[in-house]
Amino acid sequence: MHSNKNNLMCVDDISESETLDSLSLITANSFSLTGEVQNNKNLLFAIVHHSSNAVVITDTKRRILYANKKFEDISGYKLEEVLWQNPRVLKSKKTPRSTYQDMNSSLSQGKDWHGEFINTHKDGTEYIEKATITIIRDNSGKSLYYLAEKTDITALKIAQKEIYSLAYYDTLTGLPNRTHFVEKLNEKIATIDDNYEVRFSVLFADLNRFKTINDTCGHLSGDMALREVARRFKSVIGGEDILARIGGDEFILVHDHTSGSCPSELARKLSDSLLEPLSIHGNDHHVGVSIGSASYPDDGVTLEQLLQFADIAMYEAKSSNRFYYAYKDATGSQSQRQFYITTRIEKAIDRNELYLVYQPKIDLKTKQIIGAEALLRWREPELGVVSPAEFIPIAERCGFMNDIGFWVIEQVCCQLKKWQESGVHLPGSLAVNLSIQQLDHSDFLPIITAILDRFDVYPKHIELEVTESMLMTNPQQTSEMLAMLAKCGFTISIDDFGTGYSSLAYLKDINASVLKIDKSFIEGVSSKTNAKTIVESIVQMAHNLGMTVVAEGVEDKLQVSFLKDIECDIAQGFFFSKPMNAQKFERYLSNLESK
Template sequence: MKPLFSPRLVHLLLCLSLSLLGCAWSTAVEARTVRVGVYANEPKIFADASGQPSGILGELLQAIAKEERWQLQTVPCAWQQCLKLVQDGDIDLLPDVAFSEERAQLMDFHQVPSLFSWSQLYSHEELRLQSVLDLRGLRIAALEGSIQFQYLQSLLDSFGLQAQMIPLSDLSQGFAMVRTEQADAVVANQLFGDYHASSYRLSATPIMFQPAQLFYATRKGENAELLSAIDQHLQNWQSAPGSIYFQVLQRWSGAPQQRSVPVLFWWGLALLAALLTLAIGGSLLLRRQVADKTRHLKTSEARLNTILDSVEAHIYIKDPQLRYQYANRKVCELFGRSADQVIGHSDVDFFDSDTAQALGINDRRVLAGERIESEETNRDRYGRNERTYFSVKLPLRAADGSIYALCGISTDITEHKRNLEQIHQLAYYDALTGLPNRRLLLEHLQFALARSARSRREGALLFIDLDNFKQLNDTLGHDMGDLLLQKVSERLLNQVRLEDSLSRLGGDEFVLILESLDPDPEVAIAAIEHVADKLLRALATPFELPGYSHSGSASIGVALFSQPHEKPEELLKHADLAMYEAKAAGRNTLCFFDPRMQQALAARATLEHELRRALSDDQLLLHYQPQVDEQGELLGAEALVRWQHPQRGLVPPGEFIPLAESTGLILPMGRWILHTACQQLASWANDPQRAELTVAINVSARQFHHPDFVTDVLTALQETGANPHRLELELTESQLVQDIEALINKMEQLRAHGVRFSLDDFGTGYSSLSYLKRLPLDQLKIDRSFVRDLLDNASDTAIVRTILALGKALELRVIAEGVESQAQRDALLRLGCRHFQGYLYGVPQPAEQIGVYGRATLDLHPS
């Protein structure tokens, strides 16, 4: 008997069964459960009788889930609760979320909008609400935490309208409250409102706002694959007019009912069709060709519409009467209307009168045959929501060359313009005062110099620097300092002419450019002095700050345009140098630039460069000046730093020590001196006749207050093996005014290791006796200025006697420096001084020339 199925067919069926079984198993394994937050917001989203997501967004999600083999798990929640659940990751997707920058910080959104909507107010028809101004005094219900709630509250505040906002947990509650007159109006998205308004006997008002793009949202940083799948399906569906996307939209938007057609009509129609077929049999082929071309044309039109709707630009066509004949998706979103509601209307229906008039002028130029590219600033019908567009408009011509319409492409460049303005503001203006910054100042100065050269009139640059501004900043804080700078800029602006240019260079420095001055130098200088005097008097008036009245002053340096200079930066430098001369002259004054200032600056720069080389090339050396007791026995030596310049010879300390202080070179120089002095101590320790010598180092304030100072001293002692009890550090009184607590702490740390301390130049500063008794000192040094006039000045004698008495009371050794004659030594001895230093006992000399008896001391500063 012949088998019913061939072996080959059986084999194929078996393979097919196994393949289907494998697919089913794979589907079961790969199926993913997706938790979906669902709240009542018909017709967009709600849960049906079986608990599954329904409505427009629910059915779309079910269709996507079917394609992606997801298992949807509904999580019912109220709106505010839904937002929290998706942010906490307790649900995977939340439909119907309007995009905003604030929400984008908390949740992730897909790219293709799932739905478009806008917000609208609903109320009883007899209330007759026509505009936002009619909301004064009304009770308005809105979903709590929604964008509508926040936006409408902000809108009311901007108009100064007092209205009561009622927060809702769901929209149905709001419609019920309006129906029972517990509220006057309710805010809802247009889809929900139009779907429910009639059942509550409410009507939509003309008040609509905030067009929104709706998305499915998920927790930040998670479920990217869900959003990607949603984007893919939405993009495919929205590009196909007959897709499930448009079927769902049509079903929930209320498709018109179809009328029934009698059966006899269909029989008659069929008979007529048969007759027509027989009558036009010869033209059948032609009809097919026409149908094919029509189908292709419609397909091309649909594709073109899809492309135009996907472009992020507003594309439109207007007829000669300036009525819209075509509008893509972006235009409809802008107007908050559908394409059918836009077609046939003109700009007066969507913009305010000024915008519509300006657009009409450009459009008529295009209809006259001109192609236009321009920026257009548009506002809505209420004159708000101003946006800027870059528009390209061109005429559309018929076959005969006549113009039948215009086509426009407008791109929203509002944010781009704002960004450019912000970039320009940041690049050219000071953020604190709003004045031009250094960059814009140099541009203004360049143009001012050019104008001055053409007109042959004088000009001037005034460099204004506040006196003692750092002190206010340090005592009252930077916030108070910033407030003072703002008040200073206001006062300066009130004193200058409109044609003058005031800038803030930075910190407490301002620059004023004066132009069109008289070419006569004397007249120009007189005018400059008059302006500067006004500025100084204005700034001398006390500034009222919160809880504080600040009296200040300023120093002004002036450079004239007619002075030689190569570029604007050099002229600015000249004014800066003159300002420093004004500071040196006592502040609160004016100083004009002199070329000798530039020479001094160049010399200073050269000296700084050579001093840096001196540190690296070992050009520094130490000389020691003896210190003795009343019998003339050598007690020690004070070492002074010297610079052996290869060309200039021995450079006096007075020339390079202040430069080292101002440039910060005092720090590496101080470390070198400290290490060299400790090496000398260690060397003397090996000589029995010099083992008792001590070395004292006069430490600068900048060096002492450096965070690593204590470590530097201890490291130098350890590396050289010097005895810390033979090391004496000399401080000046000026150091006592800077953070006395930190200074005492460092002194005590070093004192614990045996290091001794001496207070240099005592009596010339402003030290407080309350601080003096707390300092772990061993010695006071009488300044040479008191010793010099000791024999002729009774005041100096009284000061020396007081210092000696103070030293005795505090149990401190007192030594006088600058002793140059026997008479000075005898006078000091009579007053009770027992220790001396000066040229009477020896000039500073190399270490090997120091006597072999007693002890020695070391100093950083020149004698």
């Protein structure tokens, strides 16, 4: 074995000339090169040797003939240590057997192969590689070599795992979060396939007197209490039950049962698990729980029905000072409120009860406003201001979001026109949220363009926000519609990133140019290291895709400072401004222009 003048290792029984010819053949078969470059074999060596990807060449017996510098960097092995050896010297025993079976099958059939390996570095640490193995043939078609090109994706995999964990698990208790729970419940319902012999219940649990701990002892004590409650709840549920924390002091679980008394028996166990006081910093705290349940198929057969009815039953238990209520027994004010909202929301537009508020988005580098988001609100005569989190799901469930969504777009265009005519300048674009019902509407594109034409508003002035879950509902149709909207000039924004599938892959297909990090991620950056790591990873990956990143729910200076440090582009939240009605927002813009 010796080195040529390009410092490339060759084996003793293959002459330097033959090795150069072999690599020349491999390179010529693998890349489209000019005649001048192809004839300069030493230059070809240099190109391969200094490639940013690891390159490994084996003969047809899978013996290593050559490996470039990047391979040495990634694996820790020098070329002379692995020459003539099978690449299995890197094997960690963590790569699934099916991966090797698929690779061997493809190569034996004369096909190239793409996949991932979990390999072992010389120092014993593990790393993950994305590999492409290409068969190199001579002019007669005979296989001569295998060319493997590998990329170290360990850091990417770790970041994706952390993003998945933050997106699907509660960082405080380690329990599944709402997104994870909804997915699992949907899967469970789908597998039943109208088999009403199967029975299970959804139990919604809300802690009592928890707020007292937060108010008197602080949020750190409250966090300790929630972790202890989660531990106790896990100790009494069955192995097949799914327990999740969905926010604040609310827990939810799915429980399989064989009799109608099973839900109440489990509710009793959950309640009894809190009879012993919680000991926090030497002080005893007594908390209770209010639990509501809805059963499949007696109370409902869809996810929406079961969640809604379990929630109603829980409020019924809380309002009546009982630890448990089954939905079939719940007839209190909460169920009446849900019914009342259902009957009133359809006519809310006609009664002029809906209105918009506007929240500015701030460029973190220049500290200047760079756009705004229009947010929907409802002031109902009897109920007062109803939270969007309460009435929008009902409107979607009842099929009213098409009318409401198009009304929002019309109001936004009308307001932009008014500001333009009065000389008020809004930098950037005005964002609106879309619903899946709008995207599914067969005439969505002509309707929205007609609205813009009526008010002389250009698509570049409108930013359309969609959530990850919307993209997954009907991926192909939704992606095609968003791609057409982007082609028309609309800005496409992915809202609440991290609360759904947390994958950046689909963004390429829809030409999304803005990514909004959900406020649940931002809340933890002031105190939690893992939250900082996740947010920074999202910003870096989005920037690599050429996307602008907006942080939602920014509420304090520490969050702003951190976001600036990681070069997040835009921030939105109460730290800068609460949402304002059109008149206040107009004054806000005017004051900025006068400074």
